Amino acid sequence: MFKDIFETKPDAINEKGTSFWLDIETTKYAKCLGLKEVKVLFLKDKNGYKTRIILEKEQYVYESQKLEDIGVHLDIMAKIREKK
Secondary structure, three states, X not given: OOOOHHHOOOOEEOOOOOEEEEOHHHHHHHHHXXXXXXXXXXXXXXXXXXXXXXXXXXXXXXXXXXXHHHHHHHHHHHHHHHOO
């Protein structure tokens, strides 16, 4: 059975009470796409709202509750960089 990430100790909690966990597998996927400065985090706010966010160079890029949407956004980010 899979462990619910939100039931584990968070990697960080900010001053507003929002908890963050590194999404290791999705961050690895971003690295495989060449997005070396991208991290994907699980987030849970103090009201219980759960989602994922994409950060690049520690700056917010995108948010979605759906893993598929996160993956598509990472693919788009990688394609944009290919054209540069």
